Amino acid sequence: MLKKTTLFAFAIAFGLNAIYAQTNPWPQPEKQMHPWTRWWWPGSAVDNKDIDILLKKYQEAGFGGVEITPIYGAKGFENRYIDFLSPKWMDVLNNTVQTGNKLGLGVDMNTGTGWPFGGPQITPADAASKLIVQVYPLKAEKLLGEKITVKEPKQEAAVLQRVIAVGPKEQKIDVTAHVDANGNLGWRPQSGDWQVYAIFNGKTRQLVKRAAPGGEGFTLDHLNKTAVDDYLKRFDNAFKGKSSGVRAFFNDSYEVYGATWSAGFLDEFKRIKGYDLAVQVDKLTAKEGGDDVARVKSDYREVMSEMLLNNFTKEWTNWAHQYQAVSKNQSHGSPGNLLDLYGAVDIPECETFGSSYFPIPGLRRDSGDIRNVDPDPMMFKFATSAAHVNGKKYVSSETFTWLTEHFKTSLSQMKPEAEQLLLTGVNHLFYHGTTYSPQDVPFPGWLFYASTNVVPANPFWNHLKGLNDYITRVQSVTQSAKADNEILLYWPVYDVWNDANGLMMPLGVHDVDRWLHPTDFYKDAVSLNKKGYSFDFVSDKVIGQTVVNGNKLVTHVNARPYQTLVVPSLKLMSNVTLQKLIDLAGQGANIIFQALPTDVPGYHNLEQERKTLQTTLASLKFADNGKLKVMNTGAGKVILATQIDDALNFLNIHREQLTDCGLQFLRRADGDKTYYYLVNHTANTISENVLLNKASDTVLWMDPQNGAYGLADAHTQNGHTSVKVSLKPGEACILQMGGNFAANTVKWVYQDTLQRNIPIETKWDLSFGEGGPEKPENRSKIDLLPWTSLGDSKAEAFAGVATYSTTFKFKPKTNETYVLDLGKVAESARVWLNGKDLGLVWSFPFEIRLNETLKKGKNELKIEVANLMANRIRYMDQKGIQWRNYHEINFVNINYKPFDASSWPVMTSGLSGPISIKAYKK
16 A cells, blocks of 8 residues: 555646545546657667666656657667667567566557568568559450560569450450460450550569668568568567567558559459459559549459458457557558548557647747648547547557657647647557667767657756646546547548549548548538537448447447437448448437438449439438428438538537637546546637536536646536636646545636736846756846847857746735746746745746745745757757768758758747736635
């Protein structure tokens, strides 16, 4: 049993104002509840001593675990490289797991090096494949005058699979049997002009990107089960059939370029779709065309999705389970149904790439940090939806990838990006990330080219715990409760696949403008979200497994039920899915169609499938009900409504009105408790009473920024709860409704009525602490200003921490409560008042509550400020100091050009103020 002193120490460390667990509303944090970080091992040049030192630093900074990905190495350190999965590599992995266990840290690992999966064990037969089709003109009574052999260079491993002759009026003859071993075609047409299509299983020849030593080689054919099994045998040999203690095996985003084929594709296609794709090769390879071409290509894309799902995703997940581990997969970018691919793994993982615009006043977003496509929350929801509808506890994210240009990312910029993920249901954040760097490598250490550098060499490192603790508190709630969403929104994937252009269709984060943004599905999702509805996306497969309980839709035994399913305007729907939806309505569910489908997908048996659809549609008898049409069937309803919210209102499914004032929310439920996670990303303070759809006499306000809590000002009103909310731009809170509260829980003190603003206009002492390249001289009795404004070249180049100190007189009033406003902070701070550590101030609005620490008379204020790495990197590039020297891609800027900071302007560092004490009515 823990001693009281231990419990007290834990409460203080976690920033809570309650000692005993039974009075503390925050769920007890487990390692999964903390953010984790991707841990790159350059060249796998790691050793146990440095691993132990670094893991301890990560644990102290508030991380819950690491995800190991070996990559290319630094030049000059080749004698330290360790081959991937070698006995020595396995020794350091085992030490990492053991040290992590001692520190309470989890360890995940990439099932490969760099990305995508591949390596030296990949033979040509197992390598990623592509469809090669060569077309030969052939006239009547003529033999083909050339051999049918692959013409593309470096395709020695290509295999001829089929030869199809296409003649007038779409005559098609399989002439494969007429091709001899030397490629001679011994068949001639009797009349007309023909085209001979030769189908080869070729190879993409793609190599593993950013491979580590021992991981180099061809990329895996993910569609080939035999190839996947062969690939994983290398890991079986390394693990010797025993669990390594790795919690999860990880797979990065699908970046297998041009992998349009697989050796068994034709056989799988015939099995799944019921017709011979080879005979339709002319349609499959057409660069443009009409309906038939689009349908054949849709079938092709669907089969590719099934092969990726069954031959790789499920196979790899089952393999992970054999080692008492789970699978964690980034499905985006895959040429398949993202919802099904995410749903087949244990932990679906999405990705945020680049920076987003937030109107929070003062939040920096440099024009050079803006990529072609901003991170889109609706893209994240493919992963979160798959987790929710399949009853999975965790959904993770690769977080902060290329958030800004190197060395310019602040904690205050990271917070709203993280919140945007958390609001969609992500509850297991992985930073992108942290690079292993030996202790004997000078500043800035080893770095990875595409990351936000969350490393001990970063000046904000000692302030990082502020962000990590914030995320931990939010995730402690969202992991302990389930998504409480009322709507299932059907994703019409067949409308996406039914495209006559191109061949393979990867659905990636960088091309959402093509496959996602133009769709009615996307527009409906954005509209529903803005209006305050909660929803998850649902696929045909999940609809197929859904049952009805009362009038609720149950997608999985571990998922919370949904109140309705919405089908957006679409063209194509399979007869199987349409009939299932009608059956669900008959069993008591309420199904909403924005528009009924007008056609079926696919090419095979098309006329019969169309007749079946028309028969089904004709059987739907709707009664006009003003803004919508309703068909009662069995115990449920099918509703046809152009405006989805008309149908939702008809069903008494109500939106959360709090979005009207600009708040964003996530709702989770745990037994009799409901949680609302509220975030203010607007430019204005939101201070008003908001109505919540859940009814509760008591509401607990929980502050994830510092762990404080208290009873909110709330009352029930017509079956809803009215809660007073006061959040400044950039602030967040969690509201707990239901559950048991300690009898001595105090009321939450709102600070929304400003009485007076008292500026601190005294002189300051400035002293420089840890950092470099050189420590500037300390200053005494100066006006408040950034240290980069001192006119000192050493201060301009300095990256590290500096402390501002002053004394001031104050006279508190009993009817006031106080906040210290730090004004402009570059970039984060820790505050002491009268010798008491008040904590970290690292995000907007850069304020901290003072309360009893502010005393009458003389007060001593000390503020430690950390800047970023940018100014020191600028100095090093100006002086020609070599710090980047890596194999492969070396080190590039955000636009993938050679990195050079020498022309950067100096980034403001320190305090600009004005610093004041804000007095609010108590």
